[in-house]
Amino acid sequence: MGIIAVGLGGGATYAALLHAAGHSFIKGALFMTAGNILRIFKTKSCEWAKGLAAISPATAVLWFGGFLAISAIPPFSTFVSKFLILATLATGGHWVTAGLYLLFIAAVFLGMSHTVIAMTFSAPAPEVKPTGSPKGFIIPAAILLAAALALGLYMPDGIQALLEEAARL
Numbered sequence: 001m002g003i004i005a006v007g008l009g010g011g012a013t014y015a016a017l018l019h020a021a022g023h024s025f026i027k028g029a030l031f032m033t034a035g036n037i038l039r040i041f042k043t044k045s046c047e048w049a050k051g052l053a054a055i056s057p058a059t060a061v062l063w064f065g066g067f068l069a070i071s072a073i074p075p076f077s078t079f080v081s082k083f084l085i086l087a088t089l090a091t092g093g094h095w096v097t098a099g100l101y102l103l104f105i106a107a108v109f110l111g112m113s114h115t116v117i118a119m120t121f122s123a124p125a126p127e128v129k130p131t132g133s134p135k136g137f138i139i140p141a142a143i144l145l146a147a148a149l150a151l152g153l154y155m156p157d158g159i160q161a162l163l164e165e166a167a168r169l
Helices: 002-009 013-041 057-070 077-091 095-121 139-153 157-168
Strands: none
Touching (some): 002 013, 002 095, 013 077
């Protein structure tokens, strides 16, 4: 939400609205995937929910993909929106804000990456007896993550027109 506020405050209204749309898809996918992780490990502790790639590869792909998407790694829509916000700040002469924006984005990425990488790629804790994951718990999150990816690769004219009109208003 801070990124959206910076975008709006910096005059990048279209980019802020694009970010809100992409962020909504990604956050939905991450919440569903987190629920799947809770179902698999029966714990909310990140320390115990490790080895996801070995236990449930599909959930691991969604979890790590969601992390990359929320972190604005290309080609996700959040990369496009964060880049447009940064470009607007820079071209508007808001150099201090642009620098702080990049610094805080990097700090959040580094903070999240440690936990997400450990949960995804570490060996499972021996005390935890995980359960499987039905496809019905994978598909909805995959659709949302795919939507965020699609908006980063191609912006349909209708959606672009809606975002532009909302930004104009």
